Structure formats: C-alpha cells, structure tokens
Amino acid sequence: MPHLDAETLARSQFAFTMASHIIFPSFSIGLASYLAVLEALWLLRGAAVYKSAFDYWKKIFAVVFGMGVVSGLVMSYQFGTNWSVFSDKVGPVIGPMMGYEVMSAFFLEAGFLGVMLFGEAKVGRALHFFATLMVAVGTLFSAFWILSVNSWMQTPAGYGINAQGQYIALDWMAVIFNPSFAYRLVHMVLASYLTTAFVVGGVGAFHLLRNSANDAARLMFSMALWMAVIVAPVQIAAGDAHGLNTLQYQPAKIAAMEGDFSTKPHTPLILFGIPDMEAQTTHDKIEIPYLGALILTHSLEGSIQGLKHWPRADQPDATILFFTFRLMVALGFAMLGFGLWGAWLRWRGELHESRALQVAAIIMAPSGFIALLAGWVTTEVGRQPYTVYGLLRTDQSLSPLAAPAIATSLLAFVIVYFLVFGIGIFYLLRLMRRTPGTSETDFDDSGPMRSAGRAAVARLLQPPHISAAE
Template sequence: MIDVMDPVLLARAQFAFTMSFHIIFPAFSIGLASYLAVLEALWLYTGRDVYLNLFKYWLKIFAIAFGMGVVSGVVMSYQFGTNWSVFSDKAGPVVGPLMAYEVMSAFFLEAGFLGVMLFGMGRVGKGLHFTATLLVAAGTLLSAFWIISVNSWMQTPAGHAVNDVGQFVPVDWWAIVFNPSFPYRLVHMVIAAYLTTALVVGAVAAFHLLRDRARQESRVMFSMAMWMAAIVAPIQVVVGDQHGLNTLEHQPAKIMAMEGHYQSHPEGAPLVLFGLPDQDAATIRYALEIPKLGSLILKHSLDAPMVGLDTLERADWPYVPIVFWSFRVMVGLGLLMVVLGMASLYLRWRGALDASRWFQVFALAMGPAGFVAVLAGWVTTEVGRQPFTVYGLLRTSESVSPLAAPAVATSLIAFIIVYFAVFAAGVFYILRLMNVPPHPGEEGPREGDPIRAAGVTPAAAVAPDRAIPGGG
C-alpha cells in the first residue's frame, strides 16, 4: 500500500510535477532556436521573403516558449534547497560546478545575444543579426550539454571520490562531464528536441494547409518539417538502440524494468510487447510476448541469457509498472514518427505532399507527440533510476530534506494551482499565435520590432532559458 503522505513520495511528486511542466519548453525552444537559424540563413542566401515571413512568425512563438521555460526552470533550484538539501550537500561538490559552468557559458551567451535576435532586425546589420541568432541557438544546445552532463553523472557516476563526511568530491572532471552515459543521452535528447519542434511546425503547417492549400508559407514549413521527420526519426531509433545497450551495461535494473524482466531467462529472454506488471507478485500478467526476441535486441543473440530483477534485492527494484509503460509510450510514438517521415517521402515522390488531406490530418494529430514522448522518456529515465538519486551510491530516501509531509504537500498543492493557471494561459496564447496563418499580409511585427507587436514585453522576452532536459 502506497502512503500518500510519505514526505519522500511527496517530494518526488513535487519535483516530477514541476519538471514535467518545465521540460516541454526547453525541448521546444532548443529545436525552434535552430529552426530560426536555418530560416534566417535561407533568407540571407536566397533572398526569398517566404523565409523571412516564417522567421518572424516563429520568432514570436519562440519568445513566449523561451520565457515560460525560464519561469518554470527557476523552481528547480528552489527545490534542491528545500526538498533535497541532503542531496545538495552530498553531491554539491560535483553538481554545483557543472551548473555554474552552464551559467557562465550558455546563460551569458543567451543573455548577451537574445535581445539582438528578438529586437535587432532593422536596427543592426544582417550579418550581426544572423550571428546573434546562431549564438542563441548555440546557447540552448550548450545549456543542454551541461544539464545533461549533470543528470548523466547522477545516472552513471564517474570521476569522483567520497570524502570523510560522505560528500562526492571531484577527482577527474573529464570523467565526470563525459561519464559513460553522457554521449548517448545528449544525442538522444537533442534529436528528441528537434523532432518535437518538427512535429509542432508540421502540425501548424498542416492546420493551415487544411484551411488554405494555396498559402506558400504553409507549404514551405510543412515541407521543411517533413524533411526533418523523415531524416531524424530513423536516426533516433538507432541512437535509442545504442542508448539502450549502454543502459544495459551500466544500469541493468532499469533495462529489466523497461523490459518487464522480473525473472531471469538463462536460455534467451522474450520481448514483452504488452502486459500488466504486478510488482507484488513479480510477474507480467496477460503478457503478449515474442520468444527470445528480447535477447536478440539487447545482446544480438537469440539464446543469450538475460538476468532479471530476481537477482537483485527487492529494495533495489525500480517501480516496474511505471517504467514498463512509459517506455512503451515513448517507443510507440517514436515508431509513429518514423511512419510519418516515411509516408512523407512517398507522398513527396508522388508530388502529393501538399494535396493529401489524410496525411495533413495525420501530421496535425502528431503535433503533441514529441512532447508526450519526451515526457515518457524522462519518466523512464528517472523512475528507472530509483531507488537512487546517484545511481548505486545515494538512495532517494537518504537525499530528502527533513521536512514534515504537510509542509511538502502544501507546497505541492500551491505549485499545482499556480502552474495550471499561469502555464495554461501561456499555452493558450501560443496556440492563438499558431492559429493565425503566416503570410505576407498578416498583421504581424514590423521588421524592426518583431516581439512588441505580438504583445510580449521586452522583460519577458529576453530572459535566458535555463534548459533542464533531465531531472533530479
């Protein structure tokens, strides 16, 4: 029986709630910043106004998403101090400097050039403005680099020692930053951000194509989004497979939970497609499985033995039902993205990409899929790491602040109320901006002031985004 007033569970729920809201905005702004850089580059290279019109259109949306990412990210640091003070004390010598590097590099880069990007068109030269756009895009990627490094070290800790008071202290910063899971997780997350943006851009374009197929801007951004889906979605499948093999090596319990392997399989493990995990009985009920395919995928041999959770102490088990299903949501949506990309190639070859209404409806329905997949992937990563905050070394139950359950519950309720009120309004406004089609005659921003015309104050627009793709 789960104790809903357990302070550790409440602290985890609070972090999961606020992190779930936050992660969707960096996932969007990372990809959108790069998309804006591509649009401006194409405009400068070709001189075609269609790219400038699309740049101005998505710049307004980027400004809102960027600001919302900042606001939602502030709470992360707050919670480390209030709910996870023991973790902060023990892991601070490693985690603190990495976060500081993110501030000194990505933070300053974004803060220094975001204003030029948002308000400089028509006021500075084209080359300087494009440079600012490139540097903002680079800043979002650099921010992701450092934050993923922090989270990856918590997943696969390396390059540290433990001092006399139980703190993790750095020994080899190169090993800390480039820990065993970091390259796989960084590439996986950045591609996920690009796919998320491509699906949103494609959905907006499909929405406007369904209403008016003649609009050039809609056709161009739909074509660009589908190219991204067709190229990147299959790459993500390969990257995800390599990430899974790395996880099997360094976090085998997480793979056992993802695959539903409560029991060991000495003569080859099945691939469990669906089922109902029963944590108490340690079994998958009503399992639909393919014999030995799990061993083939994970160890490239049908008869390769696979150990299960029965080889571990129960206290070290992740909560399988959540990890099992979140992983399947992520994979299922990823396969749909591949289908979308391949279908777009077929229709492009037939010359019917702009004319196929069923495909445009499909693309429109896939608009939120990137956000859902990112959230599902984050849940898989973080719940699969349990019961540890620093994998294998520091338990979650030993990381929490000495707070009473009512105090944590009160702040959780307050966050829920405020978040749903504030961010619902922000998302509603973004959707209203997307509802207006991009075309040369739109009532949009003047060339010199693209943000103020959208009703966004400069203070909200220029705040730097603290992208936190991972979780604590």
C-alpha cells in the first residue's frame, strides 16, 4: 500500500473529483453546440426530424449539465480547501481568469439554460434559439478560460513575483495566450466534439438496429459520422502539433510519454514496453527505428532528451504516461478508421444499411470519454512534480491540513460521487434508450407501488407530471 500522506490524499481527491467532473462539461460542450445546430436546422428547413432530435437530446443535456454544474462547484472550492498555499501564491494570476470564466460563461449558461429548458412556450422560436445559442457560446467561453488557466500552469508566461512570494501577472495577454494555450484549447474542444459525436452516433446506431427507418435515428447517425470523418483527422493533426509544442516547453513529459529514459541519436519509437521508474529503463521494448525522431522532430536524424537527463525528483511518472498516452492515440486512430469506414459506406449509399457499422458505433460510443480521460491524465500527471510547471512544486502547494481530514473528505466524495453520478449515468442510458421521435416515457420503472403511502394515493388522484409535459 502506498504511503498515504496529506499530499497523496489531496492529489487523489483532486484527481478523483476532477476526473468525475471533466466528462460532464466535455459532453455538454459538444452537446450544446449540437443542440444549437439542430435547432438552427429546424428553424431554417422546418423539417420535424430536427425538432424531435433536438427535444431528444435536450433532456439528456439537462441531466449532463446538472451533473457538470454540481461537480464543478466542488472544483471551485477545492483549490482553497486542499491547495491553499497554491491559491495564495497563484491566485493573483489564475483567479482573475477564473473570474472571467464565471462572468462570461457560467452566468451566461445558467441564465439562458432555464429559458432553453422551460421557456419554449413563453418566448417564441427565435428567442428560444437565441437562448440555446447563448448556452452553447457559454460552454465554449468556459473552455477558453479554464484551458487558459490550465495551460498557464503547464507553460507559465507573463508573470513576476512580488514581495509576499505571490506570482503576479506582468502582461495579461502573455498570461492568457501562453505558449501551450492555443494547442490545448483546439485539442480539447475537438475532443469534446468527437466525444459527443460518438455518443450521438452510438445512440443513433442503437435505434437503427431496432428500426432502420427511424428518421431521427438516421439523422443522428449520419451527422455523427460526418463529424467522425472530418474531426478525427483534424484532431490527430492538432494532437501532433500539441505534442511538438510540449516537446519544446515540457520535454521531460514527452520523454516519459515515449518511455525514453536514455538519450539516443535518431530516437526510435517504442511501440510497447514497460517503463520502470526505479530501474530508469523501459523493459521488453518493441521499437521501430527512426520513427520516434520522425514523429517528434519531423526529421530522421532528430533526437529527444531521455528522462534520465532530469534528476529523479523532477521526473514525471513514465509508467503512467506511457500507457495513458498510447491508449489515447490508439482510440484516436480507431475513431479515424471508423470515420473512414462510414464515409466509404456513405459513398456507396449504404450508410444506414450496414449492421456491422452500427454495432461498431455502439462499441465506440464511450471511446471519446476514455480517450479524453487518458489524455487528461497524460498532460496532468506529466506536469508533475509541479503544480505550476518549473515554478511551484506540488508538495509546496498544499493546505496545512492533517491527512485524516483529507482522507475523510475524500471518502465522502467517493461515496457520494459513485452513488450520484453512477445513478445519473444509469438515467442517461435510460434516456438514450427512448426511441427518438416518439413520446415514449422517460422511465420504464413505473410499476405498481408496493406501499400505498400518501404519495401513492396522491398519484392516483393527480395526473402525473409527465403527462402534462408530453
């Protein structure tokens, strides 16, 4: 069992609450844009199928967004509760950017979400579309600011240090548009779009398997496959560019991702191996000569610095990075292959006929989430042992908390999150099982109540809420 000191516990807590959080906003970024596109198409073309797809995903969005809001609230306090020294030192730089995120994104999303979900009958079509658009814009503003903060922690720029030892901004433009920001923003927003596309495609495929004539399912499937074939290659190119940027600013992270401990001329690509941090070597390597150099330096003669170049205490954990990075890349290429397969079938006019493609789409439905988490672990664990790369070490960022206090709150978060988000994901899956374009109910557990409590009697007397809404 690893030594459970305050730092390990606080890091576990951040990793756990953040990993639980990140999947929801990523999904809502993609879904909000998708909803805006569907509603725009409905307004422009008038076909009912756009509206039924819109209504279908709107309910799913509401659940996803709700989970994103509450798990995000936890994050905004986590900095202070567990990382108070970090907050004191870095607050003057990252705080105002998060302030901008709240003012330009969170309020916008929350302010218009109510109208988007509840206000259709009250405001008319045009204003309702405006509300949907504002929610989508809000999610993108949010991505802009939080990725700027995250990028600054990876590649800090434009800062100085004051007499109290706090980091301060000397040039806000340099802080916001720090060296890795553009790459990370593009990579993350594309990841959100791909993640959403694969969920939408999987749900469309599921319903096509049941009824290949379902209009809304055909629309979802077709739109998702367009996204896959267009966005997956762009994402791979964006990822490559991001990797080169990382090589320039965080070469140790790249060395760990590649499992390269020693510096070699024309670096080979290690396809597989088991990095061993203790022995400072990668066991059981399967290598392709020159390919590492070609990918990372775009030249056969290139070479990258091995991890041993840095003192042991400054190295990120190659064992984790090597595998999470490979998982992400493998899924990216699987997405590309899937997109090309779909495009080929579309060209032959068989897009909606291939059961194999539909089954593959269902299997691939969660691939975006897995790739996203793998990529996120790669970049964040790769930043270690620093919270602000090269400036502030993780073990010097902690709150003055005793390990039992953090352990208790970690346990509470684990229990509550597994319960709440586990059940939430179950509800999401059940919402996705509804046949699009029909007024099938949202839940199918409405069996007879076993206990005739007050609520059960009331239900017999009152029309259920659901029938009023549908």
